[in-house]
Amino acid sequence: MSELAIDVHNLNKYFGAHHAVKDFSLQVAKGDIYGFLGPNGSGKTTSIRMMCGLLTPDSGSGKCLDMNIFTQSDEIKRHIGYMTQHFSMWRNLTIRENLMFISRLYEIDNAKHQVDKTLDSLGLASRQHQLAGVLSGGWKQRMALAACLLHQPALLLLDEPTAGVDPKARREFWQTLHQLSDEGISILVSTHYMDEAERCHKIAYLSYGNLLANGTIQDIIRAQNLTTMQIRGRRLSDLERQLRAFPVVEQTVFFGNALYVTSKDAGQLSDVLKNLASSDYEINQVETNLEDAFTWLMKNNNEKDS
Template sequence: MNALAIDVHDLRKSFGARVVIDGLTMQVPEGEICGFLGGNGSGKTTTIRMLCGLLRPDGGSGTCLGLDLIHDSASIRLQVGYMTQRFSFYGDLTVLENLEFVGRLYRVPGLAGAVRAVMQRFGLADRAGQPAQELSGGWKQRLALAACVLHRPRLLLLDEPTAGVDAKARREFWDMIHEMSADGMTVLVSTHYMDEAERCQRIVYLAGGRLVVQGSADEVVHSANLVTFEATGPGIERAARRLRHLPGVATAAVFGRDLRLAGLDRAALRRAIDSLDEPGLVWKEVEPRLDDVFIQMLNRQEAGT
């Protein structure tokens, strides 16, 4: 295994009485693209902010690029590119001016050339003179990513970079993330989209400020020990509605013409299917998918709290 870009142990953070990060331990090897997943309020943004020194952890320890999270946060900032969840550039400045400002703060050598190169790379050259506030969602994300990588950081922290962006722009954005990765950058990217999670080499799943599971997509799917059945035929909506309330059923949902049923206990699922008495449905067992696993985890978390 490579050296670890992120290595934190038992990290804790509270805001007043509200515990947001409750003993988080996670590792991200250098050079990997790591998907950072979890429901809303699970602590993803707080973790990212602690990693880049914007928030001070209440407890625990960790390193980022081999530097101590608490004592070396100034040095960490120089080697990390952080893309905030909310667009955070100056709307009244142009694309070029925003990039120049960021570049100067990082004291990027050969600024003019570096800015030109990054604008070329992200297709921003034609929009150099456009005020940032006039860019559409997808282009704003590009500008934000360009500003993040201008100082050639070793680690990119991207907080829901593709929220609210159309499918084509999302795909292009992920192509760019893979390009960055090919250049040797480590990427930690939080997302709610399953297709994006599947493009990651590694997944870290958070719930209630704790790590639930980490590993490759396959590892995560297998470690969940989920059993999944699929059915087609008339009346799948009605069947799904009834199945949801039966014992042993974690999820039952309709995707187009298919009904997907998942749970941890194969026998219980079979009993549930038999009790339906819907002879029109044709059932078969299938491989669980990442989204089955996550929905099951989210449900279990809700049931637990």
Template structure:
């Protein structure tokens, strides 16, 4: 028997002015999953997530979040959601402890001091408790923001571009913490357009300008697209890259340092082209399993901004 999904929505639609920002969106999110919402900036990722979690009322559609109706029980959902925005939204002229105490008051938490102490300790903030939030680096601000949105022990965590402007070590530490929360049963929704955030997710939905193009387990996305990839190494890789980009039978050429990943969805056409280039004997061509990086680039390249005509 499968556990009930944390979120199940059907037909979610949102219109701002003349723009249909989200168009008939359906989604099921397994409990305890880290679910990434990918797509270009302005594609409706954040709007979709906010509707799924009762933070924004859709113009059409229905569903449940944590067992509550997203249209009629929004306040109950909000009590069980932690929302971490892209911009640091805490008070910079308060200390770390004062910020957490303020949030604990807002949620009317019992044993408030103990809850704040626990949050400080858990995220390694105890030694900096008296430091003003405004003096923190990006990584420490991020850690404080996570402590603040988890202090009421929500069942669902929303992350909106969570590691923008954060150094690599702080980013790794942050994702270690997110995976630990997921392991405890917290469901995590992540809005991002960064590849290195996408690879941290168990599931992925790719959204382009209001429409869901594809969704499923992260490991299965390349196969769902039907992408085939070859890895190419050898001399004068820039010249080869330029030549390959002119070939009509290649879906994409992605460069990773001194290596090219050449991909397409028509296996026969791609193999014929590979044999042609192999006959020159100048480069090594090795077929590889298509991974999320290639799939992400392929999806990004194939999306059309259907709002572009509205832009003056």
């Protein structure tokens, strides 16, 4: 048995002439929560579907839970839980009825016991008789997660599970994901939210079908080798306009009441700041954050492609 839940190499997918996923390779360790980030249309859903055998790649190789994604997709399906981007349920059935119905559909042994257990572990027991159609986004999502867990999968693939869910429910959802991970379930989850990326053990970042970075947050930030300076003071937007004229200034962003300036070249950036920003400004070097690293990666990739 391998230590990897997912191990794929050089996967490619074309939709007609459009090369949607390019030479995609990824290894996900068993029990890890792996975050999947990237703008809309970058190939997250396509990659997720290929990694678990739901969509056949045009080329490449790979295993999901030690099974071949090209030849054993039926077998893989029995061991994974896949929550689609726009999951559906029967609005006129209660939470419990939905889960019982799904259990029968998938011929789950001892369905009643399994439904009770799943309702309990996801905190849904007290709401089990509510109609699915009237639930808030957060509870609907929890029910969808329950539906994915009924057959006790070893790997969960969650495609933007928290889109449209309020912040409190999102936080609780992530607590549940960490509980599941503690129980040994591997999780691959796509998201748009930076705070969610920071809750993953590792992350992968896609743009235009290219995997631009993957690893721990620290790995990814360090690999970009960026320097970020924080500037406080008055008339910061004037200063920002001037700074943007310098090619050495890669990006500028306001956060709270400070301006953050990021560059590849610490020395040149410091010279520019010395010349432009008078002593009225308070300037400090700070750690580059994940969002800065992603912005840089995306900008760099766009320039390469254009």
